[in-house]
Amino acid sequence: MPLIKSPAEFEELKADILLKRDPNKRTITLCSGSACHATGSKLVAASIEEEVQKLGLSDEVEIRKTGCHGFCERGPIIVIQPDEICYLQIKPEDVPEIISETIKGNKVIERLLYTDPATDEEIIHESEIPFYKNQQRLLFGNNIKIDPKSIEDYLALGGYSALVKVLFKMTPEQVLEEIKKSNLRGRGGGGFPAGIKWEGSRNAPDDIKYVIVNADEGDPGAYMDRSLLEGNPHSVLEGLAIGAYTIGSNEGYIYVRQEYPLAVENVGIAIRQAEEYGFLGKNILGSGFDFIVKVHQGAGAFVCGESSALMTALEGRAGEPRPKYIRSNIKGLWEKPTVLNNVETWANVPLIINNGADWFTQYGTEKSKGTKIFSLVGKINNTGLVEVPMGMTLRDIIYKVGGGIPGGKKFKAVQTGGPSGGCLPDNLLDLEVGFDELTQAGSMMGSGGMIVMDEDTCMVDVARYFLDFLTDESCGKCAPCREGVRQMLKILTNITRGKGKEGDIELLAELAEVAQEAALCALGQTAPNPFLSTMQYFKDEYEAHIKEKRCPSLYCKELINYYIDPQKCQACMICLKKCPSDAIIGEKKTIHVIDQDKCTKCDTCFEVCPPRFRAVTKISGQPVPPPIPEEERILAGRSKDK
Amino acid sequence: MSKILVNIDGREIEASEGMTILEAAQSLGVVIPTLCHHEKLEPYGGCRICTVEAEVKGRTKLVASCVYPVEPKLIVRTRSDKVDRVRKMILQLLLSHAPDSEQLQDLAKEYGADKDRFEKESSFCIHCGLCVRYCAEVKEKNAVGFINRGARREIAFIPEIASKECWDCKECFPLCPTSALQAAYVFTEALVSDPPSFKPDSNY
Numbered sequence: 001m002p003l004i005k006s007p008a009e010f011e012e013l014k015a016d017i018l019l020k021r022d023p024n025k026r027t028i029t030l031c032s033g034s035a036c037h038a039t040g041s042k043l044v045a046a047s048i049e050e051e052v053q054k055l056g057l058s059d060e061v062e063i064r065k066t067g068c069h070g071f072c073e074r075g076p077i078i079v080i081q082p083d084e085i086c087y088l089q090i091k092p093e094d095v096p097e098i099i100s101e102t103i104k105g106n107k108v109i110e111r112l113l114y115t116d117p118a119t120d121e122e123i124i125h126e127s128e129i130p131f132y133k134n135q136q137r138l139l140f141g142n143n144i145k146i147d148p149k150s151i152e153d154y155l156a157l158g159g160y161s162a163l164v165k166v167l168f169k170m171t172p173e174q175v176l177e178e179i180k181k182s183n184l185r186g187r188g189g190g191g192f193p194a195g196i197k198w199e200g201s202r203n204a205p206d207d208i209k210y211v212i213v214n215a216d217e218g219d220p221g222a223y224m225d226r227s228l229l230e231g232n233p234h235s236v237l238e239g240l241a242i243g244a245y246t247i248g249s250n251e252g253y254i255y256v257r258q259e260y261p262l263a264v265e266n267v268g269i270a271i272r273q274a275e276e277y278g279f280l281g282k283n284i285l286g287s288g289f290d291f292i293v294k295v296h297q298g299a300g301a302f303v304c305g306e307s308s309a310l311m312t313a314l315e316g317r318a319g320e321p322r323p324k325y326i327r328s329n330i331k332g333l334w335e336k337p338t339v340l341n342n343v344e345t346w347a348n349v350p351l352i353i354n355n356g357a358d359w360f361t362q363y364g365t366e367k368s369k370g371t372k373i374f375s376l377v378g379k380i381n382n383t384g385l386v387e388v389p390m391g392m393t394l395r396d397i398i399y400k401v402g403g404g405i406p407g408g409k410k411f412k413a414v415q416t417g418g419p420s421g422g423c424l425p426d427n428l429l430d431l432e433v434g435f436d437e438l439t440q441a442g443s444m445m446g447s448g449g450m451i452v453m454d455e456d457t458c459m460v461d462v463a464r465y466f467l468d469f470l471t472d473e474s475c476g477k478c479a480p481c482r483e484g485v486r487q488m489l490k491i492l493t494n495i496t497r498g499k500g501k502e503g504d505i506e507l508l509a510e511l512a513e514v515a516q517e518a519a520l521c522a523l524g525q526t527a528p529n530p531f532l533s534t535m536q537y538f539k540d541e542y543e544a545h546i547k548e549k550r551c552p553s554l555y556c557k558e559l560i561n562y563y564i565d566p567q568k569c570q571a572c573m574i575c576l577k578k579c580p581s582d583a584i585i586g587e588k589k590t591i592h593v594i595d596q597d598k599c600t601k602c603d604t605c606f607e608v609c610p611p612r613f614r615a616v617t618k619i620s621g622q623p624v625p626p627p628i629p630e631e632e633r634i635l636a637g638r639s640k641d642k
Numbered sequence: 643m644s645k646i647l648v649n650i651d652g653r654e655i656e657a658s659e660g661m662t663i664l665e666a667a668q669s670l671g672v673v674i675p676t677l678c679h680h681e682k683l684e685p686y687g688g689c690r691i692c693t694v695e696a697e698v699k700g701r702t703k704l705v706a707s708c709v710y711p712v713e714p715k716l717i718v719r720t721r722s723d724k725v726d727r728v729r730k731m732i733l734q735l736l737l738s739h740a741p742d743s744e745q746l747q748d749l750a751k752e753y754g755a756d757k758d759r760f761e762k763e764s765s766f767c768i769h770c771g772l773c774v775r776y777c778a779e780v781k782e783k784n785a786v787g788f789i790n791r792g793a794r795r796e797i798a799f800i801p802e803i804a805s806k807e808c809w810d811c812k813e814c815f816p817l818c819p820t821s822a823l824q825a826a827y828v829f830t831e832a833l834v835s836d837p838p839s840f841k842p843d844s845n846y
Contacts, residue, residue, distance in 0.1 A: 323710070325705065471792060472793075474793065475791050475795075477769075479690050480728075480735075482769065482795065483732075483736065484731070486793045487760055490761075513727070514727070514731040517704045518693050518706075520687055520706070
């Protein structure tokens with residue numbers, strides 16, 4: 001392994017790597033991120049290797065297992081370079097055909113291509129698929145080109161050149177100015193300007209300072225930091241080293257969830273490789289700058305994503321927040337100046353150094369610059385990770401990139417910002433996504449969770465769900481969060497169970513104010529947001545639940561009943577046979593009736609009733625019609641209609 | 643130590659650097675209620691009953707006075723509608739656990755808190771952590787600690803330590819703001835009952 005001792009040696013190494021690589025060599029890249037592991041990419045990888053070897057193509061074809069491509073809905077994904085032929089949802093049995101037809105025969109296999117639902121056209125190139133075409137993948141783009149376990153892949157794409165640039169051509173002050181000029185804001189949630197944070201630590205008089213990567217991503221449904229750390233760990237390390245150089249730190253930590261085994265593995269490998277090459281360690285590249293990085297695995301507490309709780313946990317104590325009236329960039333880890341930024345923030349740093357602040361600020365809005373990665377999930381056609389310029393509208397993200405709502409359902413709300421974020425309704429779909437825009441609308445950027453909800457989603461239940469999560473994840477140290485948020489959850493649970501009463505909304509608002517104003521940390525202060533935003537935009541749903549005992553979305557079990565419309569029932573026996581609690585009375589040619597006392601509201605009959613009948617309905621807020629008399633249930637007269 | 647001029651409830655005071663608002667107020671004789679504060683212990687900021695309004699450079703926010711350090715030109719209001727609202731609600735929340743606590747009842751009178759606002763769940767403990775922190779910081783024994791988190795958090799004595807250290811100490815008992823018997827009860831429980839089994843969480 002070459003230990004690089006100077007910028008000249010670095011250039012030589014890079015030239016060597018590029019010389020060894022033939023850009024025209026056939027390369028099969030396979031998405032091997034966590035999401036694709038779940039859909040079987042390991043088996044696909046094994047069969048590619050086997051098949052290539054079997055046909056004696058090992059010398060002509062390179063196989064590269066990359067990080068997440070983002071289009072997780074359609075994984076595992078194969079892209080064959082240099083032609084960029086993209087095949088989706090690959091199974092091991094597709095592999096022999098791919099190797100023989102496409103690799104050997106230069107023929108595109110149409111059935112494996114993406115078909116644009118709008119035009120019915122097949123699309124060959126990955127970058128032309130609407131999901132990708134409408135993104136701006138500054139950070140994520142390299143994920144598809146890099147084997148995260150190979151530092152050479154990263155170097156071949158210009159990796160570590162930003163570190164070399166700052167160490168040999170820039171003073172820490174110049175780096176700081178560049179970061180400040182870029183107006184890079186923290187991607188972890190708060191949106192605090194990174195440059196200002198760094199400056200505080202740089203100016204602090206202490207000798208010992210720390211830098212930390214916050215990779216304790218814990219929002220339900222969010223996995224963008226995970227995929228970045230898994231797919232391109234060196235970009236995070238490079239950013240971290242640049243930050244350390246700028247503030248004068250010689251020691252960094254990566255606080256990553258123990259539940260992210262692949263991220264832990266890949267970042268561990270990356271650190272070892274970077275040390276071997278001399279990008280980390282003592283006297284980096286002969287510059288005189290020392291910097292080491294250690295990995296700390298979090299023990300699974302959401303609150304440890306909060307900076308002061310994270311630092312307390314890193315010190316070896318229970319992960320509880322502490323008062324932050326003195327900012328952690330002045331007095332943080334072990335009471336030393338500490339810059340903590342999130343994975344995505346650090347990954348932006350090398351880009352800004354390489355391309356300049358002016359390049360970076362061309363993307364985004366006036367106050368939110370660059371791009372943002374979102375985890376686009378929920379009721380959306382193209383589930384996955386998307387990276388878009390700040391300022392793109394919610395509508396474009398959901399419809400152009402996300403491909404809209406499945407099943408012809410109507411959009412109801414999009415929840416952004418993780419559990420402490422808020423739900424935005426359809427009249428805000430043209431909102432430009434940025435830190436301040438989202439906050440003004442009653443939600444927040446958070447770390448980039450984006451959960452799309454359709455008309456079947458009950459907004460009171462959504463608020464209940466997130467408060468349940470937060471009650472569970474509260475550390476319990478301060479009273480407004482431990483007690484207040486728990487009481488909020490109790491009230492919301494009662495409302496969804498039909499036990500809501502006059503005065504509940506007012507009491508929720510009082511509790512929300514106390515948590516916002518008096519809780520110790522951001523978890524408690526923002527915990528009322530799911531209630532406040534759904535209350536702001538969907539007040540009628542709260543009132544229907546409380547006053548009419550009706551769930552407008554027909555979701556809350558205690559507030560709905562299942563009913564078979566005797567005019568529509570064709571006595572097909574399907575629901576009757578599938579009902580797990582034998583609650584459906586009937587037989588062939590006899591209209592089916594639900595025994596309401598036996599019904600457990602499991603939704604099975606509703607799901608299995610053939611769409612051409614649609615006889616099973618849900619009703620809420622009104623009594624179930626009495627069953628029709630037994631003598632009228634015979635279907636003989638209507639059977640010929642069928 | 644340099645002196646810092648702060649204004650508390652309209653009165654100017656010279657405070658030393660590093661002092662908290664609570665300490666500065668106490669030196670003026672201004673009373674701010676506390677539950678988790680103890681002069682021998684590190685400030686904790688858990689109960690939030692000492693919340694006050696702090697105005698800096700024209701911006702007002704609510705802060706916990708026991709942990710907020712004084713700074714130049716700080717204006718503090720120890721009572722306001724908002725402060726009283728927060729204290730009242732916190733008292734109501736805590737009273738659902740410890741309705742008979744005299745200390746809480748006295749404060750409830752002052753702030754008009756209704757002890758029946760929330761359903762009673764008399765666990766007695768209000769999680770001020772005085773016993774836990776006193777044992778750790780003053781006695782350095784760690785015989786009592788917190789277990790679990792969030793709404794399920796409880797204090798628990800560690801039998802191995804408690805059986806040796808606690809008989810001649812019991813200094814944490816009178817610290818308890820709900821009743822001295824609370825710590826005594828949990829202590830006895832730790833020593834007489836079988837080791838706790840981990841039951842699935844049931845009660846919120």
